[in-house]
Amino acid sequence: MSTISEKIFSRASGKEAKANEFIMANVDYAMAHDGTSVLAVRSFKKMGLEKVWDPKRIVIPFDHLTPANTETTAALHHDIREWIAEQGIPNFFDVGEGICHQVLPENGFAMPGKLVVGADSHSCTYGAFGAFGTGVGATDMSEIFAAGKLWFKVPETIKVTARGKLGKHVLAKDVTLKTIGTVGAAGATYKAAEFYGDTITDLSISGRMTLCNMAIEMGGKAGIVPPDKKTFDFLEGRAVEEYEPVYADEDAEYCAEYDIDAANLEPQVARPHQVDNVCDVMEVAGTKVDQVFIGTCTNGRLEDLEIAADILKGEKVAVRTLVIPASRSIMIEAIRNGTAETLLEAGATLGTPGCGPCLGGHMGVIAEGEVCISTANRNFRGRMGTGGQIYLASPVTAAASALTGEISDPRTV
Ligand SMILES: CC(C)[C@H](C(=O)O)[C@@H](O)C(=O)O
Ligand code: SF4
Known part of the structure; x- marks a missing residue:
């Protein structure tokens, strides 16, 4: 009787993980962008460490202040580029490649069942692919750079079910805003959200990304759509390694459940x-x-x-x-x-x-x-x-x- 998050954390920690437990988990992929890598690298260097745990598992896109807007930004970009070269990090996406949360999925780093951690709050986007994607601060990221692992409290999970066919000009964003309006900005604090219902399965990959992207806006640690054929098709020829889809058990425990009537939904603001x-x-x-x-x-x-x-x-x-x-x-x-x-x-x-x-x-x-x-x-x-x-x-x-x-x-x- 486990949720998707409990299963992912069980695999990542090598022991049965249950909601509210504290565990040490191995991170599959770690992301920091131009905004946060600066602090993560500073903290990494402060620890007196030389080499990151696994260069292939670190992904760094430059997206926040790109092209550089000031001399200070240009200098920071310069320093991080040097560090990336020194460390031999192959997955570096420089100015113009795109936003981290788009770049990682496009390049196959967001996969079902994986633990993908980013030094950015919207790392929950990766849940659109059945991953546990979550954001951490730059200092926590430096720990991951160093050891490839981090402690987590396994989150409880809320279940959001959206039913009905969306009307004309009503989109994934409207379902997302409605969900946040219903759950509240702090309603899912430190909880994972699992999304179910025909409205969700009908969403494109792009729409699912919109939905999971905003899980943090209700306080969520993660937002996850169970992977299906659309997910596997998207990942075909893209996934950087093999993956094992993970689903919740029928009798998994949810701390709260919400129903969204998507059939009668109006465009939201x-x-x-x-x-x-x-x-x-x-x-x-x-x-x-x-x-x-x-x-x-x-x-x-x-x-x-x-x-x-x-x-x-x-x-x-x-x-x-x-x-x-x-x-x-x-x-x-x-x-x-x-x-x-x-x-x-x-x-x-x-x-x-x-x-x-x-x-x-x-x-x-x-x-x-x-x-x-x-x-x-x-x-x-x-x-x-x-x-x-x-x-x-x-x-x-x-x-x-x-x-x-x-x-x-x-x-x-
Ligand atoms: C700069 C970064 C730390 C921040 C985040 O974590 O979300 C940004 O991407 C944002 O959307 O506010
Ligand atoms: S919300 Fe997304 S697009 Fe906006 S600053 Fe954060 S990562 Fe960039």
Whole structure:
């Protein structure tokens, strides 16, 4: 009677692991990006260590401040590149390759049953592939760099079941926001979430990534979709090693259960400044926006860009609209299939694959008093610029709002 998390931690610790126990687990893959690797490497060096435990199991994408925005960032990038070369870490993805949470799955590091730990809170994205993906701080990451293991408290698990076919212009992001609105921003603190129901199995891999990506926004340690044929097809020729899918037992114990009625779901929006401040789009329709941002590890995939392009085709945006593909390969595909051209012709700006203005780093921060509707995962006060207001929504709601210059229900434009 075990949950997916208990099974993954049992394998990773070499002993039967049960919720609330403390265990030492072997990490399958460890990720740090340009933002956090700096601190992890500093702490690693402080321990007086020379070589990392296993260079092949470390993945470092540069995505947060890329291309470098200041001389300080450029110098940090420079130092980390040197350390990566010194350590012989083969899985280094430099400026322009994309956002860590897109780069790892695309390159086959997120696999069913694996323990994938990242020095970034949205590492829960890897749960879309049936992995236990979770974020840790940079100091914890330095321990993993050193020894390949870390202690964990095995989380309890909540079960979220979404049923019903999604209506027109209602997307994975709406299911995600509804789930967070229902569970609450702290409702799943230090718990894993397992996602079930026909709505979830019907989601594309991209949609499942959106859902798992935001598990941390309800406090979740992980968000996991049980792997199925879609997962295995995606991983075909991509997985970097063999993997063993893991499923929960019928009588696994859940600490809470939630049901989401997806059939009657309206497009959702999270209002400033909390991710669980969720409502139907109609409640905020008409709110004037200054900027639209389509991108991030939540919604910067090809499917998201295509959905936006569908709405914007042959039209002109009414406000500045920034589109940032989540990875190089997504950008290439968007160029190849005409999506990029459609977006550019509609007046959107296309940015280098990476995090962009998501956390207020650069490339599209907003001014005091400005409003941005964004496809990202966080709308905290000041995140995209002090005094700015962020509304979170799906790519189709964001694109519809770009057309009108105000928050709009995509079913009405
Ligand atoms: C910079 C990084 C530590 C941070 C995170 O952990 O999530 C960032 O990616 C974010 O989304 O706020
Ligand atoms: S896109 Fe945003 S949420 Fe995702 S890793 Fe980058 S900064 Fe964090």
